[in-house]
Amino acid sequence: MNRTALLYAGIIFTVIISSIGLVFIPEYQLFRLEPVEAADGNLYPQPRTEFEEAGRRVYIAMGCVYCHSQQVRPEHFGADIDRGWGTRRSVARDYLYDQPHQLGTMRTGPDLVNIGSRQSDDNWHYQHLYDPELTSPGSTMPKFPFLFEKRTLEPGREPPFNAIRMPPGVLAENEYLLPTTDAQQLVAYLKSMRHDYAVPEAQP
Amino acid sequence: MVLAVQDPSEGADPRQELRSRAEIDRSCQGPVTLFVASAVAWLLFGSLLAMAASIKLHSPGFLSHHAWLTFGRVRPAHLNTVIYGWAAMVGIAAMLWLQTRLSRVTLVFPRLLTAIAWLWNLAVAAGTVAILAGHGTGVEWIEFPVPVALALALLFGAVGLVSFYTFARRPPGHIYVTQWYLFGAILWFPYLYLMAQLMIHLGGATGVVQGSANWWFAHNVLGLFLTPIGVGAVYYLIPKVIGRPIHSYYLSLLGFWSLALFYNWAGTHHLVGGPLPAWLISVGIVGSVMMFIPVTAVAINHHLTMVGHFHMLRTSPTLRFVVFGGMSYTLVSFQGSLQALRGVNEISHFTHYTVAHAHLGVYAFYSMVMFGAVYYMLPRMTGREWSSARLIRIHFWGSALGIALYWGGLTWGGWLQGRMMNDAAIPFLDIVRFTIPFLWSRSFAGVLMTIGHVAFAVLVWRMLAGAREPARAPGPTLLGRPRGEREINPAEAQ
């Protein structure tokens, strides 16, 4: 092959065409997507609060995406719905406010896109993040002790109202555990993750 | 300054040819060995991170008390150091050297390239520290913060320009197939990297389209950056070592252009079943399956070139690594094409099966070819021989057995994991427990591979530092005695 110009042109052409096909055309098709109005009169998906958005950044900084996906596959495909990870498949509209995306490609742990509709208990999340084996014996999820502050109790004092309830024996008698702001934000984000509204394009 | 020589096939004076090659290799010496040495350092560091990440998956208590070392940071730090540290730097080294050799001109701007190598190291280091500190972007394969990524794209662009300039000064003539692939890598990568930054981190795309952009990019890092360098190197090294022309120019053409046409489109197979329009997924699947065409073409071309020379695998280190890599390329690509099919993907997606597949590509194919290339390049640039055939053997067997165990264990375990996940009657934690022995086998495989890397690093170190002179060994370091000869025949070069 001696026609250098042809070589260069072919190389550049093929990659540009593919970026148009896989990125620009989908963007053109989807950038006008809007939230849907549900029966309760609210628009879904709902934008996250600043606090929840900060939690999402903690989620990213801790690399939860390397073990948890955020997408429910359809009924006929895998057992996502059968496992209760969602009641319908996920669609593009559900991700309107995600920047950057955290779709994920690994399920060392369960899918989390509906974790907010199945686990609403802050205390459970704190226990689980502090040491996953407290709630899920045999779990290989990492501990995140650095998201918590261990404090010592003055003799004769009660732990504050926001101390985390722990199973007996995990902390010493005179210790209590507080979530850091990062942990509070992270859990707020987890609780906000719900795809349990109906969207027209995912009707069975 | 730039020395141009005629094509030897046109009956040039062999002494003249020899001199020009010596000249070319000399001109590469500074920058190319720096790229190689840096790459090897990143390989070692990346292996360390890999071991940590691997152990954490079956023993989560390991190094779990610092945010810096949490799994979600060590794992992307591993990926980015081995891709942008090891794979990219050794790839650039191979690219520069192959380009000068095939253009028959000396390397231009060696000092600029040396500076680029140092800056590249700096950027990868900064990016890795950022990830460990929690400032990674959380988007797979593009975790480096935007400024680091832009710096890398820019530096790579500069390498590309040098390569073009080198090429532009060549005497007119045929462009060998390796060079087509090199131009592919040079032109594709900066576009991919910049576009990915733009669409994902700089607000170009919304929601799930970022996912599409993400995998368009990430799959193409392998397909349009590492693969062309790897395949290009195989195209050079096999005929070079065995001294025989490439089987068919027409197959080369078909292989190259069908790769350029189809590989681009394969990325969305990473999102099968996901929240993307059906057509986008289907396009990715078709792109992946069509990869049968370039891969078959290349596999046949390489195989028919090798036929009759397989006995040289016993002696030549370069050939052994390169042929192992070339065969893995066929295997990983066929596996990938099948894996994209919806029926297979339903099981393999989200499991360790995919992880095994990725390593078959980047390690068993690409890295093995690059090891072979380094075994070939360095003696020519330094004028020294490899100091120990035994260390080369340890490297080869550590890497080869390691990756075989890695792939075997996780492919098998991952497949079963996927089948279990698709059966809702099996509690999730049972699956977690089930995978643990397979994860142990991966850690063990990692140890083997790391042993290989250490042997490799020692060899490179000795060669570059001249720690164990002799500047001039009596002949090439071979792995065994060539067939039917008592003396080592210098013609059976590395």
Added chain:
Amino acid sequence: MTTNPHQTFIRDTADTDVEAIHEPIAREKAEPRDGYEPISIWLVFLFLALAGWGGWYLGAFSGDWNAMVYDERAQAGAAPAAEAKASDMLTLGRRAYVRCQACHQPTGQGLPGTYPPLAGSPYATGPAERAAAIVLNGLQGPLVIDGETFDNIMPAHRDLMTDLEIAAVLTYVRQSWGNDAPAVAPEDVARVRAATAERGAAWTAGELDQFALPEPEPAE
């Protein structure tokens, strides 16, 4: 450019020296060249067949290239294949149990000292309304099950689950792990939901022991 060291190297050294310093280069074979064997016709057929398959696949599974079509089997005109939606209460219940299992565990055994078991629990298998009330409003304070004391808080699920889901999950709980109690109907849950609508707080074990639904308002 006489200062270029490479240039000097070439000019000033005898060929023998070049060979000596670059011995590895001296022994290597010529730069690679191309052979020109033709491509097998079978290979061409194979590739054409693959290309044909690709075209067919794109035609058949691309949902008319419409971004609102997610099911690859849906084509213009043809109604999207209706999914066989799970309808029996036990399947629905098993799916909904994902909301309980993080605490009560997939085996229904709970975790000692923290989360009480549902297997063999009188609260799970007792009156359906009482069980529904626990799920709707949660439960807190000391609680004795099978001789073991728990003192923890179960959150309310009123806003998280529909009547159907609660009925299904309770049916599942009441009929798994050796439990054997009658199914719960969504209407039962609806009644409890209505009757306890004003109640914000979680129940306590003491309250539950005397649990009775307020009499429904007599119809006009």
